[in-house]
Amino acid sequence: MLLKNKAVLIVLLSASVAGRAQTNPKPAIPNTEKTTFQTGGTWKPTTDLRADVAIVYGDGGKPGQFEQRVKSFKDHGYQLAFMTGMAWGGYQDYFMGKWDGKQHFDEGQKMMNDDTVWHGHNTPYVVPTMNFLKYYKEQVIKKAIDAGVDAIYLEEPEFWAKSGYSEAFKREWKEYYGFDWRPQHESAENTYLSNKLKYYLFYRALKESFTYAKEYGKSKGMNVRCYVPTHSLINYSMWQIVSPEASLASLDCVDGYIVQSWTGTAREPNYFNGVAKERSFETAYLEYCCMKSMTAPTGRKLFFENDPVEDTRRDWSDYKKNYQTTFTAELFFPDINNYEVMPWPDRIFDGKYFVSQASNERAGMPKSYSTQMMVMINSLNDMPVSANKTSGSQGISVLMANSMMFQRLPTHDDGKAWADPYFSNFYETSGMFNRVPTDNKLMDPQLSNFFGEALPFLKRGVPVDIVHAENLGFEKALKDTKVLLMSYSNMKPLAEDVHKQLAKWVKDGGVVVYSGRDDDAFQKVQEWWNKDGKKYNCPADDLFDKLGIGTNPKAGTYNVGKGKVCIIRRDPKEYVMETDRDNELRDHVEPLYQQAAGKSIGYKNSFYLARGPYDIVSVMDEGVNNDAYTIKGKLIDLYDPTLPVISEKQIKPGEQGYFYNVDRVANKQKPQVLATAARIYDEKVSKSKYAFTAISPLNTINAMRVLTPAKPKKVVVTDAKGKTLTDVKQSWDATTQTQFLSFDNNPEGVKVALSW
Structure with a gap:
C-alpha cells in the first residue's frame, strides 16, 4: 500500500514540475557521459544546462521527492546520476536515532576541546564506523539504485586533521592498531598514526559502499558505475584534511573521479620568491595535474570540475577572472576531455553577489558573464582528446x-x-x-x-x-x-x-x-x-x-x-x-x-596548447620576463561574449586566452556551429540550407558563430512555436565565413535556418 501511494505521489509531482515535457519531451542528450553538472534541485528552465548528465545530489526530503527530482531531469532528456557526501550529508535520522533507536553523535569527528566538527545543523563530519556504513548502504545507496540511477558519486571522503578525539575514533584506533588510543597532539608519531587511521577509515568506507552498490545493482540487472568526487591531494594537504586519494587506485570497485578544483582551492596562497600570495593558475594547474597523474596509470575515468562562482562571497569580476583562470588550467591536459561543467547551477544562475569590491550592492549574474560562461561550457561538449603536448620542456x-x-x-x-x-x-x-x-x-x-x-x-x-x-x-x-x-x-x-x-x-x-x-x-x-x-x-x-x-x-x-x-x-x-x-x-x-x-631546459613565461580547433594560452607573471604572448590566425575569441573574429591578440602576464582557430576546421564547406552559448540539436544540412535548434537556459543570451559555405541570403530565427524572433543581432565575417547571431536563449528551443 505504501509503495502504491508513493508511486502516485511521484507521478503527480513529476507532472507538475516537468510540465509540457510529459507530452513534448526534450531531444535526448547524446549518450556519452562527457559533461555533467550536480544539483540539489529539480529541473528548471533557468538552469537547463544541457550537459550530458544531471547528477542529482542528496536523497533527503519528504517521501518521493528524490524520485521526483530524478524524473524531472529524465523527462528533459538527461542521463541521470546520484551524488551524496561520504563524510557528511542529510543523515540526521542516523545520528538522532530514528534509524536504529540509538543516537550516534559520538560518531561525529571531534577536536581536542571536545567540540564536534559540524557541516550543518545535526550534521557532523562522520567517523565512518561499520554501523554507519550499514545505514549508509541500506538507506542511501539502495534508494538511489532503486530509483533507476546507475552511476553513484560519493563525494569528499574527508577526515579533518584537527579531529580524532571522539569515542568512536578511539574504538576504531584500538581495533586497527591493537593498543589504546593516543592523543595526536602529544607527539609527531601520534599525529602520524592518527592521520593514517583516518586515511584507512575512508578507504574502507568507499570500498564497502561501492562494493555494495555494484553487487546490489547487479542483482537488479544494472551495471552501476562508482565515482569519487574529491579535492586534490595538494588541496587536502593544504587545508589539513585526510582522504584516501591515490590508494583508491587499488580498488576495482572505483570507476573514476571528479577533480574538485575551483577558485576556492586554487586561490589558496603559496610561497614563491619569498612572497606568499594567490597564484590561481599555477595552483589549479598543479591540482589538475596531481589528479591526472594519480589516475593515468590505472585507466580510470576522470572528470575535471571548476566553478563560475565559489563558496566565499566575492564580486562578479573576481569570479569571472578566476573562473577563466581555472578553466584554462584544466584544458592544458589534452588526454582528459570529461568535465563537470559546474556544481550547483541554482546558486550560480539565481544567486546574488557583490557588484564590485567597493560596493555592498548585490546583483544576479551579469548577462555578458552568463553568455561567456555558456560559450565556455558548451565548447567542452566538443573538446577532443589530443596527442599534442602543452608547450615546454617535458619530463x-x-x-x-x-x-x-x-x-x-x-x-x-x-x-x-x-x-x-x-x-x-x-x-x-x-x-x-x-x-x-x-x-x-x-x-x-x-x-x-x-x-x-x-x-x-x-x-x-x-x-x-x-x-x-x-x-x-x-x-x-x-x-x-x-x-x-x-x-x-x-x-x-x-x-x-x-x-x-x-x-x-x-x-x-x-x-x-x-x-x-x-x-x-x-x-x-x-x-x-x-x-x-x-x-x-x-x-x-x-x-x-x-x-x-x-x-x-x-x-x-x-x-x-x-x-x-x-x-x-x-x-x-x-x-x-x-x-x-x-x-x-x-x-x-x-x-x-x-x-x-639530450637538450637543455627551455624557460619562458607562457603555456600554449592546440586541441583540435581550440587554442589555449596562459601567460604567467613572476616568470622569466614580462613579455606578452602574441597569437595569430583566424580566431574567434571565446572569452569575449561577443565572439569577435580577430587576426592577432596579445595575452599579458597574469592573463589567459581561449580561441577557436577557424584555420583548423577540417571541412570549411560543411556548414556547422563553431561556437555557441547553447547546445545544438536537430541539425539539417542541404545544398543551400543549414538548420538547427539551440537550447539553453532561460534568462541567458545566446551568442554564436556559424560557418557556412557562402554568405547567407536569409536568416530565420523562430521560437519553439514557430514565431519569428525580431530582436536578433547578426553580422557576417568574410574572413572566416561565419555568421554571428545573438538572441535570447530558451530551454524550449530556438530554431535557426540559414540559406545561401
Whole structure:
C-alpha cells in the first residue's frame, strides 16, 4: 500500500514540475557521459544546462521527492546520476536515532576541546564506523539504485586533521592498531598514526559502499558505475584534511573521479620568491595535474570540475577572472576531455553577489558573464582528446605521496610549531593551539616543501608533471619522466616497495634529485624503515642504501647504475620562502636534464596548447620576463561574449586566452556551429540550407558563430512555436565565413535556418 501511494505521489509531482515535457519531451542528450553538472534541485528552465548528465545530489526530503527530482531531469532528456557526501550529508535520522533507536553523535569527528566538527545543523563530519556504513548502504545507496540511477558519486571522503578525539575514533584506533588510543597532539608519531587511521577509515568506507552498490545493482540487472568526487591531494594537504586519494587506485570497485578544483582551492596562497600570495593558475594547474597523474596509470575515468562562482562571497569580476583562470588550467591536459561543467547551477544562475569590491550592492549574474560562461561550457561538449603536448620542456616530475596529509598539525611537546600560519586563527578558535607558530625549522607553511620543487620550473614555462609514490608499481608511472624531484621533508613512503621501485628505475637510467635535511619530527615515527629489523634514522637512508651510496650521504651527485642521484641538503621550502633561492635547485637540475633528455631546459613565461580547433594560452607573471604572448590566425575569441573574429591578440602576464582557430576546421564547406552559448540539436544540412535548434537556459543570451559555405541570403530565427524572433543581432565575417547571431536563449528551443 505504501509503495502504491508513493508511486502516485511521484507521478503527480513529476507532472507538475516537468510540465509540457510529459507530452513534448526534450531531444535526448547524446549518450556519452562527457559533461555533467550536480544539483540539489529539480529541473528548471533557468538552469537547463544541457550537459550530458544531471547528477542529482542528496536523497533527503519528504517521501518521493528524490524520485521526483530524478524524473524531472529524465523527462528533459538527461542521463541521470546520484551524488551524496561520504563524510557528511542529510543523515540526521542516523545520528538522532530514528534509524536504529540509538543516537550516534559520538560518531561525529571531534577536536581536542571536545567540540564536534559540524557541516550543518545535526550534521557532523562522520567517523565512518561499520554501523554507519550499514545505514549508509541500506538507506542511501539502495534508494538511489532503486530509483533507476546507475552511476553513484560519493563525494569528499574527508577526515579533518584537527579531529580524532571522539569515542568512536578511539574504538576504531584500538581495533586497527591493537593498543589504546593516543592523543595526536602529544607527539609527531601520534599525529602520524592518527592521520593514517583516518586515511584507512575512508578507504574502507568507499570500498564497502561501492562494493555494495555494484553487487546490489547487479542483482537488479544494472551495471552501476562508482565515482569519487574529491579535492586534490595538494588541496587536502593544504587545508589539513585526510582522504584516501591515490590508494583508491587499488580498488576495482572505483570507476573514476571528479577533480574538485575551483577558485576556492586554487586561490589558496603559496610561497614563491619569498612572497606568499594567490597564484590561481599555477595552483589549479598543479591540482589538475596531481589528479591526472594519480589516475593515468590505472585507466580510470576522470572528470575535471571548476566553478563560475565559489563558496566565499566575492564580486562578479573576481569570479569571472578566476573562473577563466581555472578553466584554462584544466584544458592544458589534452588526454582528459570529461568535465563537470559546474556544481550547483541554482546558486550560480539565481544567486546574488557583490557588484564590485567597493560596493555592498548585490546583483544576479551579469548577462555578458552568463553568455561567456555558456560559450565556455558548451565548447567542452566538443573538446577532443589530443596527442599534442602543452608547450615546454617535458619530463620534469615531482614525487608525491598520500602521507603528505599525515604531517599536518599540530604543535608538539618539543615546543616547535610546524602548522601553517595562514590557518593559525582557525586552529586557535578550534582549540588546537594558542599561539602563532614562530619556529620555521619544523614548519611547512602553505605546503612549501611541495611548491618549492614545482614552482621554480612551472613559473618558467616548464609543464611540470607529478608522480604518485603509490603508483610506482604501474609500468607507465615513470615512463615520461627524465628527472624526478623528491623530498621526504613533507611526506614519508608508506611501504618499502616504493624504494625498491625507485632504485630499479634509477639503475635503469632514471635521475633523482633529492632535496631534504631529513630532520623533521616525522622522520622518527615508528614505521617500516625503523622496525622489524630495520634501523634507519630516516626513510631516505633506506632508499640511499638500496641505491648503493650508503646512509646519510653528503650533498652531491652519485652515479647509480645507468642513472644518477643528486642530493641537496636543503628542504624544498627554502627554494621559495626566501628571495632568489630557487636557482640552487635549478642549477642542479639543468645539467642532469641536459644529459637525460639530450637538450637543455627551455624557460619562458607562457603555456600554449592546440586541441583540435581550440587554442589555449596562459601567460604567467613572476616568470622569466614580462613579455606578452602574441597569437595569430583566424580566431574567434571565446572569452569575449561577443565572439569577435580577430587576426592577432596579445595575452599579458597574469592573463589567459581561449580561441577557436577557424584555420583548423577540417571541412570549411560543411556548414556547422563553431561556437555557441547553447547546445545544438536537430541539425539539417542541404545544398543551400543549414538548420538547427539551440537550447539553453532561460534568462541567458545566446551568442554564436556559424560557418557556412557562402554568405547567407536569409536568416530565420523562430521560437519553439514557430514565431519569428525580431530582436536578433547578426553580422557576417568574410574572413572566416561565419555568421554571428545573438538572441535570447530558451530551454524550449530556438530554431535557426540559414540559406545561401
